[in-house]
Amino acid sequence: MFLPIGPAGEVPVDASGTPLHLSRPPGPPNAHLTVRVTADLSAVRMSLAELESLLPPGGRVVDPRAFGGDRVVSRAVALLRHREQSGFDPADGSPLYFEADGVVAVGAAGRRIFPRVDPAVIGLVELHGEERILLGRNARRGSYWSLIAGYVEHGENLEEAFAREVREETGRRVSDVRYWGSQPWAVSGSLMVGFTSVTGDEHPVGETDGELIETRWVSRPELADLPLARPGSIAHAMITQWRDEWDEWRNTWTAR
Numbered sequence: 001m002f003l004p005i006g007p008a009g010e011v012p013v014d015a016s017g018t019p020l021h022l023s024r025p026p027g028p029p030n031a032h033l034t035v036r037v038t039a040d041l042s043a044v045r046m047s048l049a050e051l052e053s054l055l056p057p058g059g060r061v062v063d064p065r066a067f068g069g070d071r072v073v074s075r076a077v078a079l080l081r082h083r084e085q086s087g088f089d090p091a092d093g094s095p096l097y098f099e100a101d102g103v104v105a106v107g108a109a110g111r112r113i114f115p116r117v118d119p120a121v122i123g124l125v126e127l128h129g130e131e132r133i134l135l136g137r138n139a140r141r142g143s144y145w146s147l148i149a150g151y152v153e154h155g156e157n158l159e160e161a162f163a164r165e166v167r168e169e170t171g172r173r174v175s176d177v178r179y180w181g182s183q184p185w186a187v188s189g190s191l192m193v194g195f196t197s198v199t200g201d202e203h204p205v206g207e208t209d210g211e212l213i214e215t216r217w218v219s220r221p222e223l224a225d226l227p228l229a230r231p232g233s234i235a236h237a238m239i240t241q242w243r244d245e246w247d248e249w250r251n252t253w254t255a256r
Helices: 048-054 071-085 158-170 221-225 234-254
Strands: 002-005 011-013 034-038 041-045 060-062 118-127 132-138 148-151 175-185 190-199 212-219
Touching: 002 011, 002 048, 002 071, 011 048, 034 071, 041 071, 048 060, 071 175, 118 158, 118 175, 118 234, 132 158, 132 234, 148 158, 158 175, 158 190, 158 212, 175 234, 190 234, 212 221
Parallel strands: 002 041, 118 190
Antiparallel strands: 011 060, 034 041, 118 132, 118 148, 132 212, 175 190
């Protein structure tokens, strides 16, 4: 079976939102880049026009970020991206040749090169003693509100990276940083690692780096009025879990 993927990771789905699969590779042999994803499924790079020609009634082409929690789609997008961005061995500049699986590359020196994963951190910052979390609007993606996030730097652990990102982007200091969960984010070749934390800094205590155009403390009822990170992202999962935990506690208390 073959999973068609668009030039920017787009995924064609049927009317129910299920990704489409092809029983055979499209076009003549070697017409499309193909990478093995699982033992019985390969990913095939196709143009948007080709994807649209495959759509059944009610089908559509979906942004890959909607499938952030889908391991198969995430792996397919990531492996195709790796294959297209890895043309030469970074050690000696020799052309890379891919092994039979289409995943592992080999240069002139025989060194095996595996797909790269860039760790990133993201998380909830809750104001101490209050039921509010800190959300921000990114300067490049300002149409929705999301959690504080950023890439891990060399020489720091994940908790340190998250605390640094919060300080740089919002001017707040955090404590009690705890692991929440993780999610592959194939669009950028990342692994998103989620944390929860607490701060006593309602207002910034230092300068920020300008990555966020706005930050805001938000209560649970206020979330319903804000455009949030899309479903399928770890940010959306963390925000909605925080919101729903309060509803579950309140319902349990009321039922007593």
